[in-house]
Amino acid sequence: MVKPSRSIARGTPTNPVVVRILDCAQTHFARFGYEGARVDEIARDAGINKATLYYQVGDKAALYHAVVGPLLERMADDVERKVNREPTAESRLRAYVGSLAQLLVQQRDLAPLLLREAVDGGEHLTDAMVGNIARVNQALRIVLNDGISQGEFRAVDILTLQSLVVGGLFFYAGAAPLRARVATLGSHVALRAGSIPAHRLVDTVMDLVLRGIVSTRDDPLAGGDDDALTIRSN
Amino acid sequence: MVKPSRSIARGTPTNPVVVRILDCAQTHFARFGYEGARVDEIARDAGINKATLYYQVGDKAALYHAVVGPLLERMADDVERKVNREPTAESRLRAYVGSLAQLLVQQRDLAPLLLREAVDGGEHLTDAMVGNIARVNQALRIVLNDGISQGEFRAVDILTLQSLVVGGLFFYAGAAPLRARVATLGSHVALRAGSIPAHRLVDTVMDLVLRGIVSTRDDPLAGGDDDALTIRSN
DNA sequence: AAAGTTTTTAACCATATGGTTAAACCATCT
DNA sequence: AGATGGTTTAACCATATGGTTAAAAACTTT
Numbered sequence: 038m039v040k041p042s043r044s045i046a047r048g049t050p051t052n053p054v055v056v057r058i059l060d061c062a063q064t065h066f067a068r069f070g071y072e073g074a075r076v077d078e079i080a081r082d083a084g085i086n087k088a089t090l091y092y093q094v095g096d097k098a099a100l101y102h103a104v105v106g107p108l109l110e111r112m113a114d115d116v117e118r119k120v121n122r123e124p125t126a127e128s129r130l131r132a133y134v135g136s137l138a139q140l141l142v143q144q145r146d147l148a149p150l151l152l153r154e155a156v157d158g159g160e161h162l163t164d165a166m167v168g169n170i171a172r173v174n175q176a177l178r179i180v181l182n183d184g185i186s187q188g189e190f191r192a193v194d195i196l197t198l199q200s201l202v203v204g205g206l207f208f209y210a211g212a213a214p215l216r217a218r219v220a221t222l223g224s225h226v227a228l229r230a231g232s233i234p235a236h237r238l239v240d241t242v243m244d245l246v247l248r249g250i251v252s253t254r255d256d257p258l259a260g261g262d263d264d265a266l267t268i269r270s271n
Numbered sequence: 272m273v274k275p276s277r278s279i280a281r282g283t284p285t286n287p288v289v290v291r292i293l294d295c296a297q298t299h300f301a302r303f304g305y306e307g308a309r310v311d312e313i314a315r316d317a318g319i320n321k322a323t324l325y326y327q328v329g330d331k332a333a334l335y336h337a338v339v340g341p342l343l344e345r346m347a348d349d350v351e352r353k354v355n356r357e358p359t360a361e362s363r364l365r366a367y368v369g370s371l372a373q374l375l376v377q378q379r380d381l382a383p384l385l386l387r388e389a390v391d392g393g394e395h396l397t398d399a400m401v402g403n404i405a406r407v408n409q410a411l412r413i414v415l416n417d418g419i420s421q422g423e424f425r426a427v428d429i430l431t432l433q434s435l436v437v438g439g440l441f442f443y444a445g446a447a448p449l450r451a452r453v454a455t456l457g458s459h460v461a462l463r464a465g466s467i468p469a470h471r472l473v474d475t476v477m478d479l480v481l482r483g484i485v486s487t488r489d490d491p492l493a494g495g496d497d498d499a500l501t502i503r504s505n
Numbered sequence: 506a507a508a509g510t511t512t513t514t515a516a517c518c519a520t521a522t523g524g525t526t527a528a529a530c531c532a533t534c535t
Numbered sequence: 536a537g538a539t540g541g542t543t544t545a546a547c548c549a550t551a552t553g554g555t556t557a558a559a560a561a562c563t564t565t
Contacts, residue, residue: 208442
């Protein structure tokens with residue numbers, strides 16, 4: 038028997054054909070979304086026959102999973118690892134923002150892919166993938182809660198702050214296409230379109246957020262009591 | 272002659288059939304995106320025949336335009352009006368955040384619709400619609416720039432701050448579906464899913480942002496020199 | 506080289522989907 | 536009532552799209 042291939046579902050695929058397929062698929066899913074991406078075009082871009090794609094990877098859902106799954110796993114691993122090795126709430130927060138920003142810059146497809154899923158409610162994700170998103174989410178929540186209960190941060194609304202940080206980062210990285218479009222309108226006001234300088238982004242975000250949340254003497258005493266995050270269905 | 276109908280393209284449609292169509296279309300476009308929305312389903316939900324939809328509104332693109340166009344126009348008008356009647360940079364910023372937040376809460380479809388377009392690069396929008404987005408964008412930029420050049424705000428990176436505020440608000444409102452999905456994972460950590468309390472959101476965001484940007488004595492002198500927003504293609 | 510196995514491909518299929526048409530329907534006017 | 540013209544609808548159409556198949560090609564093993 039030759040390589041048992043049938044790659045997918047296990048760690049990083051080595052089969053060059055599969056690698057090429059996943060590469061192209063990632064681009065297409067990020068640019069056009071799950072519904073908008075065309076299997077035929079992905080195959081064409083990868084320079085192979087569509088049947089080969091189905092043989093090597095599987096159907097559209099499997100293809101999407103093979104693309105997004107590893108991205109999310111890496112994201113969750115990266116964030117957790119980098120956050121957990123930091124001692125203080127502030128350094129942990131910086132690690133969080135830094136690791137996310139770095140990922141978003143390295144993997145320019147991540148922001149569009151995840152912004153789409155955010156709006157779609159993770160419609161095309163498995164529970165395991167949603168779980169990885171939850172890990173990233175949880176990491177930030179823990180950092181903030183710890184920072185608050187230790188008095189290092191003020192008692193701010195966690196969900197709002199989470200949205201600001203995460204939404205801000207992802208929007209910064211993911212809304213580049215719209216900014217580019219706006220720029221074409223030829224308004225005299227120019228917008229920086231692409232090219233994300235990672236560390237500068239991190240510095241600015243951290244600068245803003247820290248000033249926003251770091252405790253000062255005249256702030257109300259922080260307590261870990263704001264943990265009562267309720268679920269209100271619909 | 273009877274009602275000349277052929278509604279669309281002019282101000283608010285009165286024809287009840289058209290109103291129902293646009294209502295359902297808005298829901299579908301927000302939930303499934305332009306590609307994901309099905310014209311047949313929109314017609315079915317509106318309780319009419321698909322041909323009626325085409326007769327009254329036009330094709331899928333026209334339908335989308337009829338839904339999104341007025342939303343964007345109202346958004347731009349609202350924001351500009353409320354911002355412009357305020358005197359100080361801080362009150363103008365609050366007016367900006369407040370008007371956006373209020374809109375996002377009143378029109379729950381706005382956040383998903385715009386987040387999708389942000390990632391899609393406004394692919395399905397006319398130049399006029401993109402122009403309205405640009406107005407909203409410009410409003411914030413002017414407020415921040417004015418605040419900076421008048422020394423009321425620190426000289427922070429405008430684009431980053433814009434992304435934080437706008438991305439944060441839209442993500443807060445638009446990522447509810449994903450939060451709902453995460454909540455189904457039954458992790459012991461609960462997430463507030465729906466129900467957006469508008470004024471509380473505004474207060475929290477303003478609280479955070481103001482602390483982040485308001486000038487204090489020991490800040491570097493603010494100057495309007497950071498206006499050099501460059502366009503870097505790609 | 507022959508047999509066996511994996512991989513690739515052209516052609517094909519079923520269905521979904523955006524869009525159209527011709528006829529029926531309905532209100533208004535004469 | 537009949538003519539007129541806007542409105543709705545069932546049926547239809549063309550095409551795109553995800554997915555399959557059977558055979559050819561390529562590679563391994565003996």
